[in-house]
Amino acid sequence: MQLVVGRIGRAHGIKGEVTVEVRTDEPELRLAPGAVLATDPAATGPLTIAAGRVHSGRLLLRFEGVRDRNAAEALRNTLLIADVDPEELPEGDDEYYDHQLMDLDVVTVDGQEVGRITEISHLASQDLFIVERPDGTEVMIPFVEEIVTDIDLEEQRATIDPPPGLIDDRAEIASARDAADEASDDASGEASGEDL
Template sequence: MQLVVARVGRAHGIRGEVTVEVRTDEPELRLAPGAVLATDPASAGPLTIETGRVHSGRLLLRFAGVGDRTAAEALRNTLLIAEIDPDERPEDPDEYYDHQLMDLDVVTVDGAEVGRITEISHLPSQDLFVVERPDGTEVMIPFVEEIVTEIDLAEQRAVIDPPPGLVDGHAEVASARDAAAEDDDAEDDDAGSGAPGAGA
């Protein structure tokens, strides 16, 4: 199975180094010197990593046969692709490869269907599940343990406990419950003013 592990950025210096946007949780394994990577477009590769180093928080790579800035700049925006065993798992049992999470069914802790994971978005602050709902709309689910309570690969599902407002159906239930509670409070206090659930 092929896995995109990085995207080539700008050339760095004059000796063929490039910056890369890392798209793997295991760069020390996937982007180590000696690794041979396929590319997209395919005509740019395969590429063999000759050296790697971190400079100002960015990973810099040099590929065999790429010896100057012009050759390095020609690789800009090329995707680097590693071949991995489909059954391989990350060392950390709480981590997953993107391909393991794709197409998982997403349900809430109370069993309500949310949709299906169609994409994993890797942001600097956190990862997001892009979930396609049955009606074709999409919802973003932060991949954090407070929200994603279980990943069950055997059952091909992700269980979430979304806060009010994250998933529309959940938000509507919460809003209706809040509105009923506010109505009760209004009757108890004989207040009778205010808009329930606004902005929730």
Template sequence: MELVVARIGRAHGIKGEVSVELRTDEPELRLAPGSVLATEPGTAGPLTIESGRVHSGRLLLRFAGVTDRTGAEALRNILLLADVDPDELPDDPEEFYDHQLVGLDVVTTAGEPVGAVREVAHLPSQDLLIVVRPGGGEVMIPFVTEIVPEVDVRERRVVVAPPPGLLEDVPDGDGGTDADGQDGQESR
């Protein structure tokens, strides 16, 4: 199974280095020199990491065959994929791979169904569980311990302790009723 481990960012300098946005908690394992990473179909093809270093808090990589800034810029925004055994688990029991979370049922601490995890969104500040609601629509739940106190992959369940308003239905502006009971549509 292929997992996204990084996204290539801007070129750094003139010798072919690129910055990368990490999508793995194991960069020393997944992004080590000599690692061969797949890319999205139709992009650069497999890339071999020639070297890596940290500069000003950012990981910089150089790939075999990429020797100048022009070649590095051509790789911008390409996702790097590592081949991982689907049964492999992270070393930390509090960490999960995206494929382990997708499809899990989500319930509140009171046992009320919320929906099922459709995907995990990796944002700069934190990860979000995108949960499809049983009646339609979706809700984004911050994947932090305070809100998601329990993940049980074996039981295929995620327990959430949502703060007030997180799971409330938000009007979408298409129909519905407004404060005075009207249907929200204007007549002309």
């Protein structure tokens, strides 16, 4: 099975190094020197990691055969893909590979059906579940402990405790509008009373 483990960013320096947006919790394993990675687009790879280092908090990699800035810049936005045994599990108890989370049913703590996970989006600040609702719309659920309270792989279910407005933004907007309308009605009533 193949997992996206990184995305190549801009070139760094003149000797073929590139910045890498890491998309794995195990960069020391997946992005180590000697690792051979498939790519998307496929014609760019496979790429073999020749060297890696961290500079100013960013991972820099150099690939075999990429010796200058122009060659490095040509790799920009390429996805790096590792072959992983489907039976392999992450080391931590509360860690999951994307393929384990795909297609899980999402329900609230009180049993309300939310939808099904169709994509996991890896952002710099946090990961997001992209959940397709039964009506075909999508909702984004931050994959943080405060909201995603349980992942049950055997039952193929993710349980969430969403804050108000996260999964039903229309209700939140309507209630805020109603409150504003009531406040303006009260204010106009008081103003007309003062005129008497």
